[in-house]
Amino acid sequence: MTLSDPVLRLAADLVAIDSRSTLSNIPLADRIERELAGFEVERLDYTDPAGVAKRVLVAHKGPKGGHALSGHMDTVPATGWESDPWAPRLDAQGMLHGLGSVDMKGQVAAAILAARAAPADVPATLLITADEETTKQGAALIAKESRLAGSLGLKGIVVAEPTSLVPVRGHRSHVAFTATAHGVQAHSSTGKGVNANWKLLPFLAAMRKVHDELRSNPALQDTEYDPPFSDFNLVIDNHGTAVNVTVARATAAIKFRYSAKVDPAPVLRAVRDAARDAGLDLDERHEGTPPELPADHPLVALAARITGRAPRTAPYGTDASALQALAPCVILGPGDMAQAHTPREFVRAQDLLDAVPLFGRLLAAGAA
Structure with a gap:
């Protein structure tokens, strides 16, 4: 396995751009936008409490409605890293290493590839946020001010986080x-x-x-x-x-x-x-009220059916706290949360490869 596969190559490119929450994420947003040819793209710029310029992206193609895939651009600090955090590396065991590889640039790459591959008659929406690791300000801005997201009538949002592809129906x-x-x-x-x-x-x-x-x-x-x-x-x-x-x-x-x-x-x-x-x-x-859907909610049931995994809850938080104002949210993505926020962060490359068609099936189901 090499970085030649599109999702691994894009994930590596995103990891190589330092986007810790204390820095401006606009260089990363620009890199992501280059992947969105054929999408209507809305840019929402803001300044965080420290005066740092930030940007979030809403992108859509196809008819209205359907499901959105969401991911965040920021990472935690590089505390404890002994290797270069922004030098992505695929090891012999098929693990992609680097700060943000599992939380959550690999997730963003898989979501982008899935949305890009969606057929013309399938609605495909991307909500790419910032400051998830700190204030959730980017997600809150999309929920409150995005003209594009608010106009789509979304049925549901899949918030991509490392859940080992197990649907998470609620969190704190x-x-x-x-x-x-x-x-x-x-x-x-x-x-x-x-x-x-x-x-x-x-x-x-x-x-x-x-x-x-x-x-x-x-x-x-x-x-x-x-x-x-x-x-x-x-x-x-x-x-x-x-x-x-x-x-x-x-x-x-x-x-x-x-x-x-x-x-x-x-x-x-x-x-x-x-x-x-x-x-x-x-x-x-x-942060906002805790998002939680019942196990028999249509979005949760769909995610459980597509993944073949029973839904669960999680003790952490995600952008769903803010994005639930737009549509019901389920949290689902490749990789293991145990690897996030560590100085040896990595994601199994096969998990990213598997996530692309899985996200595609979730988008296709939204067209029904």
């Missing part, structure tokens, strides 16, 4: 909290500073109780998910402060992921109350 969404404590910076030996960490500690103690309650209280859990308890992950940052300097700013960032059957209100209330009691500034950003 998140609330991102950032609690900030302020102190006074000084040389720690002078006694004139105020260490913000001491202000943060009561809040952290309260958050530990929330974390433990989520894992021990069945009323806050969802047995249709693995694990059944909601994620409540904490990251503490002193923003580079040296050990001989009192901390002027300390932040506690928490990502709370919950499924559709879990009421987030008690957690929201506990975080807000603890931040207020500790005198902290609190920022919270909501």
Whole structure:
């Protein structure tokens, strides 16, 4: 097996373009657009919260209606990589290596090839987003502002993520909290500073109780998910402060992921109350309601029939949180999520080859 196959060659080309979420993705969007001859293409440009120029693409050919294939252009940072993350390599075992190979430039390449191959009487739509790994801003922009996507009357959206080609009918969404404590910076030996960490500690103690309650209280859990308890992950940052300097700013960032059957209100209330009691500034950003379809929903049933795999749920999040405003979403794609976000990221080349006709069958079924 070599990179001469169209889907592997395109996937390798996309991997070779650095599109970490902190960078502009416009060079990658331009490269993708070169693959879309014969499509009506809508470009939606925006500036992310850091002031970085971004672009999302909506492309369509054929009649209206049908299904859309969606994928994102951004990747996570290259943390821990010992080889060149943007040097795609196909090894002797048939694995395509590189940052974004499985999450999710291989997915995007397979979706593009499937849409391009769709017959003239089959509606074929591509929703190519940005900032999926951070804010979901690109998907939200498409859902809210895309003239083309909004005009098509889509029946469903296949959000391509590495699910080992098993249909995922629902997943969690998140609330991102950032609690900030302020102190006074000084040389720690002078006694004139105020260490913000001491202000943060009561809040952290309260958050530990929330974390433990989520894992021990069945009323806050969802047995249709693995694990059944909601994620409540904490990251503490002193923003580079040296050990001989009192901390002027300390932040506690928490990502709370919950499924559709879990009421987030008690957690929201506990975080807000603890931040207020500790005198902290609190920022919270909501990803959107958790997308979840019943197992017998027509789109889920179709995906299960075409793949021959029973649908399941997933603990992570995807652009479906935003794109569900356009049409029902199922998450489905080649590759193993266990390889995503690692410094040895790869995707099995055969999985990408298999995904192209599978995506094509899903598009064809949308014409019925």
